[in-house]
Amino acid sequence: MSNRRRFLQSLSSLPVVGGLLPSSLAAAKKLPERDFFKELGVGTFINAAGTYTTLTASLMSPEVVQAYEFASRSYVRLNELQDAAGKRIAETIGCEAAMVSSGAAGALTCGTAACMTGTNQEFIRRLPDTTGMKTEVIIQKTHRYGYDHAVRNCGIKFVEVETAEELERAVNANTVMMLFFNANEPKGQIKGEQFVALGKKHRIPTFNDAAADVPPLENLSKYTKMGFDLVTFSGGKGIRGPQSAGLLLGRKDLIEAARLNTSPYSDSIGRGMKVNKEELLGMMVAVEVYTKKDHQAEWREWEKRAKQIIDAATSVKDVNGAVDIPEIANHVPHVHITWDQAKVKITPKEVVKQLKEGSPSIEPTPGPPDRLVIGVWMMQPGDAEVVAKRVREILKSARA
Numbered sequence: 001m002s003n004r005r006r007f008l009q010s011l012s013s014l015p016v017v018g019g020l021l022p023s024s025l026a027a028a029k030k031l032p033e034r035d036f037f038k039e040l041g042v043g044t045f046i047n048a049a050g051t052y053t054t055l056t057a058s059l060m061s062p063e064v065v066q067a068y069e070f071a072s073r074s075y076v077r078l079n080e081l082q083d084a085a086g087k088r089i090a091e092t093i094g095c096e097a098a099m100v101s102s103g104a105a106g107a108l109t110c111g112t113a114a115c116m117t118g119t120n121q122e123f124i125r126r127l128p129d130t131t132g133m134k135t136e137v138i139i140q141k142t143h144r145y146g147y148d149h150a151v152r153n154c155g156i157k158f159v160e161v162e163t164a165e166e167l168e169r170a171v172n173a174n175t176v177m178m179l180f181f182n183a184n185e186p187k188g189q190i191k192g193e194q195f196v197a198l199g200k201k202h203r204i205p206t207f208n209d210a211a212a213d214v215p216p217l218e219n220l221s222k223y224t225k226m227g228f229d230l231v232t233f234s235g236g237k238g239i240r241g242p243q244s245a246g247l248l249l250g251r252k253d254l255i256e257a258a259r260l261n262t263s264p265y266s267d268s269i270g271r272g273m274k275v276n277k278e279e280l281l282g283m284m285v286a287v288e289v290y291t292k293k294d295h296q297a298e299w300r301e302w303e304k305r306a307k308q309i310i311d312a313a314t315s316v317k318d319v320n321g322a323v324d325i326p327e328i329a330n331h332v333p334h335v336h337i338t339w340d341q342a343k344v345k346i347t348p349k350e351v352v353k354q355l356k357e358g359s360p361s362i363e364p365t366p367g368p369p370d371r372l373v374i375g376v377w378m379m380q381p382g383d384a385e386v387v388a389k390r391v392r393e394i395l396k397s398a399r400a
Helices: 003-012 023-028 036-040 062-071 078-093 103-117 121-126 164-170 182-187 192-201 219-226 252-260 277-292 295-314 348-357 383-399
Strands: 045-048 097-101 136-140 157-161 175-181 206-209 230-234 246-250 319-324 334-339 361-364 372-375
Touching (some): 045 372, 045 383, 062 277, 078 277, 097 103, 103 121, 103 252, 157 164, 164 192, 334 383, 348 383
Antiparallel strands (some): 097 246, 334 372
């Protein structure tokens, strides 16, 4: 008997265990369907809120799930895949360079570190020890926000300004970066284009956090074309990639330095901000799908859902409904429902409580205390009908 035949016979006598068979054979084994959330006692809900991280943001598109599963079956060299995926993403979006990050927050840390260290290996190893490095980041007072800790953890000091004149006076030999929070542009006196121009005038890198600012599609390329040296977007919001992934776009030299400040390089400030092969491939496919989809048809579907909910709510006397579209972040239709609480005797807070505690649970958008706010863009087919019916029932019961 040949050696090959003896080997095949011995293999056939082994139990079918994933660790003992080639990955392609192990992957072909049909596993039983499991309801993991039910096993764990974790409840699911209808997402009538939006892409909030605490609510697990968006659902990955089928194409992204396919890419994720494909990547899980093989080994690759991580840097080679990051090179290739970054190149494809940059080409798809139309920017100089790109990398997949561990969310927008990871991009903020790695991008800031890049501005501080460049490719200096000693600096990279030492962060957050900033000895010998520039450490001041200029930011408008109105642009301070809850995520700027991801910048501060590099050891920098924020210098707050309000006007262009103050910004120019704040620039000095220790200025390393200028940070712009895109969603707060209407609140600041220095708008995006002027901010970029001031950065270029003083040769200081400008970084735009636009995490939640797609849609619209054109924003993916708008800010790098405007001249921002670095721009970040969340991967798990409107783009519908893995929630733990994001995009860092911009200058080739800064993207190169950002990658040296994170995984897989062990002695770096971003080592814990690991991005695996599944997220790399999933994020690349998410960008491809997002740039090719019919955004007008998607918008019409959102409008249809909004109308359905408003029609149901306003069928109750003394209830009003309208659609609001935020100017920048989460620039999608949101339903705002208000009522005369002297006649419909329930508060928005109580309506929210009943929606959450019902079956299925419904999670609305956090909003002002005088209204019920419902986001429609993260709903799945059939969800709008359920939400419309439940809102109508609660308000009608409160009016009786």
